[in-house]
Amino acid sequence: MYFALLQHRLIALVRGRLQNGEFTERRLARLTGVSQPHMHNILKGVRVLSPGLADEILRQLNITLVDLLYPAELDHRPAGSAAEQKPAGRGHRSGPPPDKSPEPGSQYSPN
Numbered sequence: 560m561y562f563a564l565l566q567h568r569l570i571a572l573v574r575g576r577l578q579n580g581e582f583t584e585r586r587l588a589r590l591t592g593v594s595q596p597h598m599h600n601i602l603k604g605v606r607v608l609s610p611g612l613a614d615e616i617l618r619q620l621n622i623t624l625v626d627l628l629y630p631a632e633l634d635h636r637p638a639g640s641a642a643e644q645k646p647a648g649r650g651h652r653s654g655p656p657p658d659k660s661p662e663p664g665s666q667y668s669p670n
Contacts, residue, residue, distance in 0.1 A: 560632065566608050568627040573616065574602055590619040 577584065588598035591612060600606040608616075617623065625633070 560628075562610075565624060565627050566613060569613055569616065569622070570602060570604075570608060572622065572627065573620070576620070577602070587616070587619070591615040 573587070576582065577587075582590075584598050584602065585595045588595040591598070592615065593612065597606065601608050601612070
C-alpha cells in the first residue's frame, strides 16, 4: 500500500460524491481553503494533491483512511512489514514504563 494509491482513491471518492450532487467543487474548495480552479485542477489530475490538502478533505468530508481501503486490505500485512515486526504501542516513550512509577521528587532515566 502506497500513499499515491490512497490519494488516487480519495480523488475518485470525491469525484463520485461530486457527481452524486452531495456538494460542488466550489463548496469543497471553500471548505478546504483553496480556490475553486485549484480544486478543479486537482480533481482533473492537472495538479497534485498535497498531503495537507488531502488531510483537510478527509476532515471536511468525515472520511478516514480506513474508508479508502478495500475490505481485503484491512487484515492484509505484507511479510516483513514494520507493523508485523513491532507490536503496536511499543515505540519510544518519554516517561517510565507503565509498570514502574518514578519516586516522588526524582527524574525518570531510561538507562
